[in-house]
Amino acid sequence: MQELDIVILAAGKGSRMRSQTPKVLHTLAGKPLVQHVLDSAFALSPTRTHVVIGHGADQLRDALEGQNVSFAVQAEQKGTGHAVAQAQSQWGSGKVLVLYGDVPLIQTDTLRALLDQVDDTHMGLLTVTLSDPTGYGRIKRNEQGEAVAIVEQKDASRDELAITECNTGIMAMTSEQLSRWLPKLSDQNAQGEYYLTDVIELASNEGTRVCTAQPQSALEVEGINNRAQMARLERAYQSQLAEALMEQGVALADPARLDVRGSLTCGEDVFIDVGCVFEGKVRLEKGVRVGPYSVIKNSTLGPDSTIDSHSVVEDTVGAGDNQIGPFARLRPGTRLARGAKIGNFVETKNAEVGEGSKINHLSYVGDARLGRGVNVGAGVITCNYDGANKHQTVIEDDAFIGSNSALVAPVLIGAGATVGAGSTVTRDVDGHSLALARSQQTQKTPWSRPAKKTS
Ligand code: UD1
Ligand code: CA
Numbered sequence: 001m002q003e004l005d006i007v008i009l010a011a012g013k014g015s016r017m018r019s020q021t022p023k024v025l026h027t028l029a030g031k032p033l034v035q036h037v038l039d040s041a042f043a044l045s046p047t048r049t050h051v052v053i054g055h056g057a058d059q060l061r062d063a064l065e066g067q068n069v070s071f072a073v074q075a076e077q078k079g080t081g082h083a084v085a086q087a088q089s090q091w092g093s094g095k096v097l098v099l100y101g102d103v104p105l106i107q108t109d110t111l112r113a114l115l116d117q118v119d120d121t122h123m124g125l126l127t128v129t130l131s132d133p134t135g136y137g138r139i140k141r142n143e144q145g146e147a148v149a150i151v152e153q154k155d156a157s158r159d160e161l162a163i164t165e166c167n168t169g170i171m172a173m174t175s176e177q178l179s180r181w182l183p184k185l186s187d188q189n190a191q192g193e194y195y196l197t198d199v200i201e202l203a204s205n206e207g208t209r210v211c212t213a214q215p216q217s218a219l220e221v222e223g224i225n226n227r228a229q230m231a232r233l234e235r236a237y238q239s240q241l242a243e244a245l246m247e248q249g250v251a252l253a254d255p256a257r258l259d260v261r262g263s264l265t266c267g268e269d270v271f272i273d274v275g276c277v278f279e280g281k282v283r284l285e286k287g288v289r290v291g292p293y294s295v296i297k298n299s300t301l302g303p304d305s306t307i308d309s310h311s312v313v314e315d316t317v318g319a320g321d322n323q324i325g326p327f328a329r330l331r332p333g334t335r336l337a338r339g340a341k342i343g344n345f346v347e348t349k350n351a352e353v354g355e356g357s358k359i360n361h362l363s364y365v366g367d368a369r370l371g372r373g374v375n376v377g378a379g380v381i382t383c384n385y386d387g388a389n390k391h392q393t394v395i396e397d398d399a400f401i402g403s404n405s406a407l408v409a410p411v412l413i414g415a416g417a418t419v420g421a422g423s424t425v426t427r428d429v430d431g432h433s434l435a436l437a438r439s440q441q442t443q444k445t446p447w448s449r450p451a452k453k454t455s
């Protein structure tokens with residue numbers, strides 16, 4: 001296999017974003033722009049991947065830590081040609097592919113097609129025809145139709161400005177060709193920069209053929225410069241995801257009001273109402289219905305479950321036939337057995353809820369294990385935290401916890417036990433018994449309320 005070096009340019013400031021965060025770390029579908037590019041790059045199994053950094057270099061290093069990339073620092077931004085040259089000492093003897101950290105949706109197949117054209121006498125250039133080419137470098141072709149140069153907007157004549165075939169910036173060549181051309185770039189142009197685009201003319205002049213390829217969709221090569229473009233690309237991307245989901249048979253109340261920030265896989269006959277956000281890896285099995293304005297993150301919901309509106313579900317696994325919400329908050333480590341029900345204003349965390357058990361209203365159940373058929377009344381709290389450590393509450397099968405009880409962990413409620421409403425339970429309760437831990441009701445008869453003074 002021939003070596004492949006991928007160079008990703010990400011040194012620019014992105015000043016039009018007006019942000020403390022470097023442009024390429026802004027997120028599209030919940031993932032940094034540069035990470036989208038890296039994921040497409042890694043799919044090509046490159047020998048090495050270089051990220052050229054400058055503005056926000058430390059933030060970029062931190063954000064990309066642990067990934068198989070090396071960094072090349074471009075201290076001063078003297079143009080795209082100068083940026084690529086910063087990685088020159090690190091690349092090998094095969095092909096070099098140049099990508100941009102702010103062009104997030106580039107697809108691996110498009111890049112592969114471009115790379116396939118590269119050899120000792122051919123280079124590859126990705127171009128796109130745009131109805132409004134403003135700002136882009138224009139592709140100049142000779143009478144034979146061969147690409148012979150790129151002229152930047154700011155350097156273009158009136159005739160050249162009329163060209164609609166544009167430079168995407170993405171190109172590929174052998175490292176030998178690139179190393180030969182880079183030292184020949186000059187900054188004698190309108191922007192006083194070393195333009196990478198000038199390699200096209202150098203290639204053409206020495207008889208190296210410039211082969212052009214086009215992306216499947218113009219979205220692939222759209223770059224981000226400001227927040228408005230960012231928002232537009234996000235919507236376009238989300239709308240593609242929504243189309244794909246509907247093709248797979250998912251019913252969406254409104255494909256324009258869905259946000260997937262990660263991967264969402266669905267079984268048959270899943271219905272998703274408006275305004276839902278899916279983050280990380282989410283799986284909805286057959287017949288799951290998600291009510292409006294719910295947020296589901298890194299969770300799997302078993303068949304025929306219903307999540308009613310405004311619920312937030314994170315790191316949760318439901319076995320199926322579960323009913324969640326409205327207004328439920330399932331925090332990490334929630335495990336629902338078949339038919340378990342979590343109702344409105346209930347918060348769970350690290351909680352196993354057994355088959356058919358119900359926590360219907362206004363409760364907090366954390367660090368707890370509930371058996372089958374348990375009924376937790378309204379306003380029940382598992383007091384799992386003593387100010388220093390977390391403790392567990394165990395509620396065995398068929399226990400009944402009366403409303404507004406506080407279960408002070410560690411504590412065990414035995415099978416079939418009943419806890420009277422309003423109890424503060426500090427000791428274990430034996431199975432099949434009644435625990436009452438509240439002050440006795442007293443009564444004074446007759447009793448009349450004091451009357452209001454009349455002055
Ligand atoms: C560049 C191309 C233009 C093309 C357009 C596509 C050049 C000279 N022009 O123009 O033909 O149509 O992209 O979007 O290449 N960067 C660095 N260091 C630098 C300069 C730039 O890392 O010194 C990075 C930027 O962070 C950015 C990318 O390179 O991600 C492109 O730079 P930018 O200045 O935006 O290029 P354009 O003027 O848009
Ligand atoms: Ca520029």
